[in-house]
Amino acid sequence: GAVVSQHPSWVICKSGTSVKIECRSLDFQATTMFWYRQFPKQSLMLMATSNEGSKATYEQGVEKDKFLINHASLTLSTLTVTSAHPEDSSFYICSARGRGNQPQHFGDGTRLSIL
Amino acid sequence: AQSVTQPDIHITVSEGASLELRCNYSYGATPYLFWYVQSPGQGLQLLLKYFSGDTLVQGIKGFEAEFKRSQSSFNLRKPSVHWSDAAEYFCAVGQNSGNTPLVFGKGTRLSVIA
Numbered sequence: 001g002a003v004v005s006q007h008p009s010w011v012i013c014k015s016g017t018s019v020k021i022e023c024r025s026l027d028f029q030a031t032t033m034f035w036y037r038q039f040p041k042q043s044l045m046l047m048a049t050s051n052e053g054s055k056a057t058y059e060q061g062v063e064k065d066k067f068l069i070n071h072a073s074l075t076l077s078t079l080t081v082t083s084a085h086p087e088d089s090s091f092y093i094c095s096a097r098g099r100g101n102q103p104q105h106f107g108d109g110t111r112l113s114i115l
Numbered sequence: 116a117q118s119v120t121q122p123d124i125h126i127t128v129s130e131g132a133s134l135e136l137r138c139n140y141s142y143g144a145t146p147y148l149f150w151y152v153q154s155p156g157q158g159l160q161l162l163l164k165y166f167s168g169d170t171l172v173q174g175i176k177g178f179e180a181e182f183k184r185s186q187s188s189f190n191l192r193k194p195s196v197h198w199s200d201a202a203e204y205f206c207a208v209g210q211n212s213g214n215t216p217l218v219f220g221k222g223t224r225l226s227v228i229a
Binding site: 034044103107109 | 147156205213217218219220221
């Protein structure tokens with residue numbers, strides 16, 4: 001089946017640094033990618049949707065300058081958390097969908113801890 | 116707007132007992148329905164999905180779910196729960212193409228006791 005690889009799986013960094021999370025579709029072309037955020041014991045909340053080669057569409061309340069999303073190719077999307085602070089600590093999950101009638105495939109998530 | 120309601124935040128069942136997790140949805144078009152399971156600190160694993168056809172769908176790990184259009188429900192069931200089934204379960208609704216993402220319910224945490 002379709003595989004989505006997310007890297008890193010866990011990252012700890014100091015407050016003020018920027019962190020990049022990669023999401024790759026390994027065996028299909030991901031025309032659309034979705035980024036979700038999940039706080040402890042809560043559900044997944046959509047942050048943004050991106051199409052290859054286009055700017056991402058952010059959900060209400062998500063700071064586009066804080067969470068930079070790049071979807072430059074059909075197999076790679078990145079989420080960069082800029083100037084991260086402890087309140088940005090969360091579990092981030094990417095999801096990718098190919099052309100046509102295709103389901104969403106999920107990565108295994110990235111646990112981000114900001115000290 | 117589409118939404119998913121999982122009325123039960125936490126359910127505890129005895130090992131070997133039957134299980135039913137409830138899911139109700141609101142969706143403007145014919146929905147695609149999914150159940151995912153998530154263990155602590157892990158990603159999502161797809162248990163089963165419903166697109167069309169037979170309203171009773173079978174999934175992995177012995178789970179099944181029944182789509183009831185009249186009740187806007189897609190409840191997940193398992194006849195005999197194992198201790199390893201303890202996890203968080205999410206119901207989701209969406210489409211199967213384009214820019215429409217899946218919308219998730221708040222989840223139901225399942226605890227299994229001996």
